[in-house]
Amino acid sequence: MAPAVPTTMDRPHFIGIGGAGMSGIAKILAQRGAAVAGSDAKESATAAALRELGATVHIGHAADHLAADATCVVVSSAIRSDNPELAAAAERGIPVVHRSDALARLMDCLRPIAVAGTHGKTTTTSMLAVSLDSLGLDPSYAIGGDLAGPGTNARHGGGEIFVAEADESDRSFHKYAPEVAIVLNVELDHHANYASMAEIHESFETFVGRVRPGGTLVVNADQEGARELTRRVAGRDGLDVVTYGEDKDADVRVLDVTAHGLTSEVTVDLKGTELTFTVSVPGRHYAHNAVAALAAGVALGIPAADLAGALGTYTGVGRRLQLKGEANGVQVIDSYAHHPTEMTADLEAIRGAAGDARVLVVFQPHLFSRTQELGTEMGRALALADASVVLDIYPAREDPVPGVTSALIIDAAQAAGAEVRAEHDMAAVPAVIAGMARPGDLVLTMGAGDVTDLGPRILARLES
Structure with missing residues (x-):
């Protein structure tokens, strides 16, 4: 049974509905039965896909695009304050919801895995979504790119797991309460929102603090920013920390990555057991993303050998x-x-x-x-x-x-x-x-x- 659509989002209007993050939320709400509407700057394949799900998509931004019965307006940090639809919402007293709050509501009553990091989020989230689906777990997911197989960036699934990218760029990942959090790396970026590495570290620490009691942090053991995060959160009550990487002390240790053209073969040591599996994209960076996905799935109780095999079904994500x-x-x-x-x-x-x-x-x-x-x-x-x-x-x-x-x-x-x-x-x-x-x-x-x-x-x- 689909989780209920929150009353405030049963007739949502998305400003910038064609964006990677916004369209995913809109698709899931439409699949759950909400009357979705929105606008975008230009026509696109994403707009067409939303219409196929029953959404109303306007091209261009105008106050009269906002329907009289809209229950909320969903925005991202990219929407400027002078947007005419946003101004119309203010005049009419329609609640404005940030996309991170909307996504957080979609994860209510489910088992979320939130994938964070300066880079690698889309690939890792996609690997999890594809592998969990191939195991028959029917996950919901919201991703920043279109999966090569399904050709979409989001789906409402019938299972209990929800896999989502957790965007640090505007601190919106502070809104989520995952059962499992993945942190791939912590580096300086998004300079309009962060003045220093100190602010970046504080932001990621806040994100980890949102992990549900008894939950798990899966974190890179090889990258210095991620190691600093591990030091900051070590010993926190109710948080299980699982490290992965080539470091000799990593809980899930990468023993070997062998390139075979545009694929890689990865061997890991997981609690004394060696597993070897194939990743259908080239390069050590992507192999490590797959190991992070493996560790996160195991934290949810999925057998490691099953998940390792399932990761081989991932065939890529757009871009x-x-x-x-x-x-x-x-x-x-x-x-x-x-x-x-x-x-x-x-x-x-x-x-x-x-x-x-x-x-x-x-x-x-x-x-x-x-x-x-x-x-x-x-x-x-x-x-x-x-x-x-x-x-x-x-x-x-x-x-x-x-x-x-x-x-x-x-x-x-x-x-x-x-x-x-x-x-x-x-x-x-x-x-x-x-x-x-x-x-x-x-x-x-x-x-x-x-x-x-x-x-x-x-x-x-x-x-x-």
Whole structure:
């Protein structure tokens, strides 16, 4: 039986309903029987999928899109205060609900696993959702990307487990009360909301403090920020801490990761028992995500051997080293990496899978604040590629910052010995790449913005 839809969310209106986080909540509410409506800036496949579930989706933002019988308006931190639908809600006294509060309500009366970390959340959440489903546990899930199999980022399941990404960017993960929390890594990011690593550590510590009594924290034993978090929460009453990684003292110790093309074979020691399983994405970073998923499932009482086998059914998630196609011997792969650590991990993974092939990157920086703080590190990461094209900064929710441009990244990349060029016209990129690429090359479109749209265009140009 589906959990009841909270009265305040039985006729919700979502502003920005097409977003990765917002659309997932909207889909689950629609599947539970709510009369969902909302608006988004442009038409999309996500909008079409929501309509198929019975939702009303308007394109563009206008006060009259807000229905007279709406019981609440759901927003994310990206919605500006001058949005006309938000203003209309204030005038009419309609409650405004942050998406994190809405997601928290969806997890009521279930057994939540909340996946947190500066990067790796989407992949790890997806691995859990797919493997638990393959075991017949029928989980609900809300993910920041579309699963390769089901082709969706969210689903209401009939089982008792709910797997969700826990977003630290605006501290919204403080709203959740998981039975199992995963912390993959703790690094400095989201500079518009966090002034220092001290604030980041405090925020993650607050998140861990929300774990239900008797619950479990699964935490990385190899990454310094995660180790600091472990030190801070060690000995807390009612909290079981399980570490994972290559560290010799890890509770779930990674013994070996062996690459086999675009897959990896992982061997772990779990309480004295060795398990070996396959991960259908390349690279050590993704293998460790799978081990975190394994530890979390075991914490819920799922047999380790069953879950290890089930993890092999995961075939990827949109934009996480997603193969978009091949043309004239050139493979085009899409990467969501936008933080230097993610960029390095994905480039190292592709390097390991590419053999002697050249790796070409089209990189689009995401956010002025992130580029200002981490542009040098982004440039150094691009030195792992054979050649790169760097686009202008994708602003998302931010206004430009004087003096902050892609040149910060390009200068750092060139100083590190990288072959890199600027391209200010996105429409010109397919021709640029077609002129650079030769059979056997791998092309990565990389970044969290609309650089993902270039993959099909590059393939079309390569075929022409």
